């Protein structure tokens with residue numbers, strides 16, 4: 001049997017490195033985080049809905065889809081408005097608008113059954129509308145769209161599909177190619193938990209909230225796993241993280257429009273701050289990583305994903321045992337056996 005201390009030593013970390021990473025990543029008061037970060041998430045939602053990232057011209061669904069299909073190798077041809085947000089190692093990560101749900105002819109948005117907007121409350125549930133703030137998160141290199149899967153058909157045509165959860169999951173899963181990559185994936189999962197709660201977002205000089213990746217953990221992760229994907233389409237792991245951050249902004253927009261207005265749910269007895277949107281989506285990614293690492297049961301993850309229609313966020317109680325560097329009292333855990341944390345004994 002192996003203790004957590006022995007596991008980190010096997011990963012090539014000295015005791016002081018473990019403590020330094022823990023100091024940078026640890027989360028105080030995880031249980032109360034939803035309320036604690038609510039105001040910041042609300043600011044980020046309003047930033048994303050506002051004009052900092054242009055909404056672009058009115059377009060129909062077909063013109064939006066054809067831009068991706070036809071001009072994926074040259075985004076300078078796009079009519080839509082590109083708002084670059086992050087740059088790393090020659091890659092640009094940002095938001096394009098309008099996203100497909102913002103097309104003028106898009107009609108698939110239905111307000112939730114529990115929505116309490118004026119119309120839904122009065123018995124006319126809002127159905128068949130669009131999401132005017134929807135955006136298309138992207139990664140590009142020069143003008144080439146990178147955040148897509150390209151499939152080369154026998155006919156010589158290329159079928160281009162924007163990244164889905166499935167693509168992202170397989171990019172990450174394929175990265176688990178050797179024992180040494182374990183720690184890189186653990187750091188990625190730990191960083192994603194922090195981004196889910198916007199713990200590393202700060203306002204820049206223009207008042208725009210931006211993600212500043214935790215330095216030491218990112219450096220350690222990149223040293224072990226610099227890129228995801230293969231060959232000429234490989235991308236820096238930081239670019240994938242920034243992409244997920246932009247996705248997080250858009251996830252908040254999606255739930256806001258459907259009835260978790262301002263990231264709260266209204267109950268008869270008052271309103272309650274919600275994790276829906278960014279937090280749940282990014283905690284689903286962390287959950288998937290924890291399953292890949294054999295720290296969460298794969299069956300439980302898969303079944304929950306099905307039940308949650310594509311969402312299965314880790315609960316706050318599940319987070320630190322899977323990502324111990326987030327513990328605010330790591331030293332109490334270092335001499336425990338990893339099986340006590342729910343990890344598979346083979347690790």
Ligand SMILES: [Zn+2]
Nearest residue numbers: 111115117120
């Ligand atoms: Zn409504």
